[in-house]
Amino acid sequence: MASIPFxxxxxxxxxxxxxYAGFAAIIGLAVLVLLFFAQARETHNLRQQASExxxxxxxxESRLAWQSRQQ
Structure with a gap:
């Protein structure tokens, strides 16, 4: 009978x-979603800078070619 209360x-x-683990998992997922969107925004900015x-x-290069033709 002593094992039942245990x-x-x-x-x-x-x-x-x-x-508690479920609550921590939900908080962890929220942080991961925020990081995912921040990374997507940063990746977009880097691609835009690379394109520019x-x-x-x-x-x-076209200016250099034009100047070399002028000389």
Whole structure:
């Protein structure tokens, strides 16, 4: 008969730890979603900067070719 209260206390402990773990998992998922969107925004900005850099290089190359033809 002594094992029944022990089983109930373990059951209560598992339930309370499980609810804390579930709450922590939800908080962790929220943080991961925020990080995902921040990374997507940063990736978009980097791609845009790379595209602008390619355009700038093309402009400079055409200017250099024009100047070399002038000489």
């Amino acid at each position: 089983a109930f206390s373990i059951h209560h402990f598992v339930n309370s730890v499980g609810s 850099a390619d355009e700038r290089v093309a402009q400079l």
